[in-house]
Amino acid sequence: MGRNRGDQLAPGCPERFDWAFFRFVINYRKVQRQRDLARMEGFAGRVFRFTSPAELSGFVTAIKKAAQKA
Numbered sequence: 001m002g003r004n005r006g007d008q009l010a011p012g013c014p015e016r017f018d019w020a021f022f023r024f025v026i027n028y029r030k031v032q033r034q035r036d037l038a039r040m041e042g043f044a045g046r047v048f049r050f051t052s053p054a055e056l057s058g059f060v061t062a063i064k065k066a067a068q069k070a
Contacts, residue, residue: 009015024032040047050056 040049048059050059
């Protein structure tokens with residue numbers, strides 16, 4: 001907290017946790033989610049939606065395997 005996490009955050013952008021961020025996380029589904037889903041529906045490209053970290057991890061693993069074969 002209050003420090004950079006190696007290559008995970010931009011230089012000069014320390015990790016922080018404040019009430020504004022907490023409020024965003026708590027209210028995301030109620031305030032932002034419908035807007036984000038509508039934007040995804042309007043996207044002309046291919047959209048992948050993951051409902052769990054395990055789903056995302058499996059997808060990334062499959063892409064890595066496919067890239068190794070190519």
